[in-house]
Amino acid sequence: MARDAWAYREVAVESRLDHRGRPCIGPVSGQAFSTGMRVQCSRSLLDLSVHPLGTRFLLSVRISDRQGGEPYLYAWHGDPVVVLTKARLKRFLEMYRRLRL
Secondary structure: OOOOHHHOEEEEEEEEEOOOOOEEEEEOOOOOOOOOOOEEOOHHHHOOOOOOOOOEEEEEEEEEOOOOOOOEEEEOOOOOOEEEOHHHHHHHHHHHHHHOO
């Protein structure tokens, strides 16, 4: 099955600790998605020796759920990952706010 490019959108995410104290990835606040929403992506983003906690990334994601379960964001592991600086994250969020309906 071909990947539907129209279903994907860019979302800023960050690494942080979940409620069990394990590293996880979640959306940055200021976007249309809850900061508590799960993000399924490449495990390489959780490698703390390469990307410390708090690192922000720009991912191409789509909304998904498994057989009626909780919705989550899915990023294909082969897509390029962009590490966001504070300035670039600020520009991305400002652009997003201007284009928001």
